[in-house]
Amino acid sequence: MDLTAGMLPVVGAKVSLQAPDGWKVSAPQTVPVLTAGNTKRLRFSVTPPAGVTAGQTVLTARADYLSSAPGRVAVQPFAVAAMPAPPTVDTYAGDLTWLTSTNGWGPPERDRSNGESGAADGHTLTLDGTTYAKGIGAHAASDVEVYLGGRCSVFTSDVGIDDEIDGYGSVTFSVVADGVTLWTSPVLTGASATVPVSVPVTGARHVHLKITPAATSLSGDHGDWAGARFHCA
Known part of the structure; x- marks a missing residue:
């Protein structure tokens, strides 16, 4: 002070x-x-x-x-x-306390696709026909903040636009740690292949998982952090 x-x-x-x-x-x-x-x-x-x-x-x-x-x-x-207690073992992003969360259409959903504007109206997370039991479904522009307390080493996920959107939408995904952007995806559409993510986060305290619109229209920007997990063992 x-x-x-x-x-x-x-x-x-x-x-x-x-x-x-x-x-x-x-x-x-x-x-x-x-x-x-x-x-x-x-x-x-x-x-x-x-x-x-x-x-x-x-x-x-x-x-x-x-x-x-x-x-x-x-x-x-x-x-x-x-701050909540930081994770001490490998933990899915959807199982952590979210310090803040913003979303372009309703709230981001834990272990579901974004769905519609309700809090739990999403579907099974699905990318290119592969389903995921864990993850975060969101809609650009979206930002989910978690606290790691410097305890984790790597963030992994598969990302893309959920199959509930039929071939359209346009977004980028980013992982931001303590104000520094560690990784940003190429522009992904509903027709893009799933992108695997593995980002070192050693020492990071606050991590933001962001989905940003990549086109003027926000229609169909349902992005999945499928299987999103912090490795903290």
């Missing part, structure tokens, strides 16, 4: 972080003098309690300090995200 002095210097600042019951934060820090217009970056460690539900939690930063008058206090709430 940053402590910034305005038009007057900040003197004798004591900065602390307040968290909900059960959370642990590191000790308060002091800043003897911060001259006007300058910023001091402070680092705190934050540990959630065991078994905390993944999602956002609001913490509060408090600074007690002197300026032109004594006894001033500045308080700023901000949100932090508690």
